[in-house]
Amino acid sequence: MEGSVVVPPGKVTIAEKFALFDEYWSPKIIGEINDSYVEAVKVKGEFVWHRHELEDEMFLVVRGSLRMQFRDREIQLGxxxxxxxxxxxxxxxxxxxxxxxxxxxxxxxLNTGNVRNERTREQLERL
Incomplete structure (x- = not known):
C-alpha cells in the first residue's frame, strides 16, 4: 500500500475516556472504524427531538440508563x-x-440532526 499510512491497533479504555470530560450532550471522538466514529457522550436530562435523514445511529449504554423516546413509544435501556x-x-x-x-x-x-440549536456540535473534540 504505497503512500498510505497504517496506524497499528491500540487499546482504548472506555472508563479512562469518560474521565477526561464532564460536559453533557457533547460527544467526543474516541475511535474510528471505516466511515464511522465511535463517540463517548455523557448525558443527563432531555435532548432535543430530531432525526437524521441519511444516517442510522447506535446508542450503547455503558453506565446508567437511557430512555429513547419516539413519537409513539419509549424504550428503556440499561x-x-x-x-x-x-x-x-x-x-x-x-x-x-x-x-x-x-x-x-x-x-x-450532526448530533442534533435536522435541528440546530445551542446543543449542536459542528466539530467534535477528539480524545
Missing part, C-alpha cells in the same frame, strides 16, 4: 444494552440521571 435508531426516525434521548453512552454513527452525522 447498562450493556443498545438501540439502533434508523435514519429518518424522529427521536429524543432522555436520561433521568447521568449516563455514559457510546455512539456509533457515520462521520457525517
Amino acid at each position: 447498562e450493556g444494552e443498545f438501540i439502533i435508531v434508523p435514519r429518518g426516525i424522529e427521536h429524543r434521548p432522555v436520561a433521568d440521571e447521568e449516563a455514559h453512552i457510546l455512539l456509533f454513527e457515520p462521520k457525517t452525522t
Whole structure:
C-alpha cells in the first residue's frame, strides 16, 4: 500500500475516556472504524427531538440508563444494552440521571440532526 499510512491497533479504555470530560450532550471522538466514529457522550436530562435523514445511529449504554423516546413509544435501556435508531426516525434521548453512552454513527452525522440549536456540535473534540 504505497503512500498510505497504517496506524497499528491500540487499546482504548472506555472508563479512562469518560474521565477526561464532564460536559453533557457533547460527544467526543474516541475511535474510528471505516466511515464511522465511535463517540463517548455523557448525558443527563432531555435532548432535543430530531432525526437524521441519511444516517442510522447506535446508542450503547455503558453506565446508567437511557430512555429513547419516539413519537409513539419509549424504550428503556440499561447498562450493556443498545438501540439502533434508523435514519429518518424522529427521536429524543432522555436520561433521568447521568449516563455514559457510546455512539456509533457515520462521520457525517450532526448530533442534533435536522435541528440546530445551542446543543449542536459542528466539530467534535477528539480524545
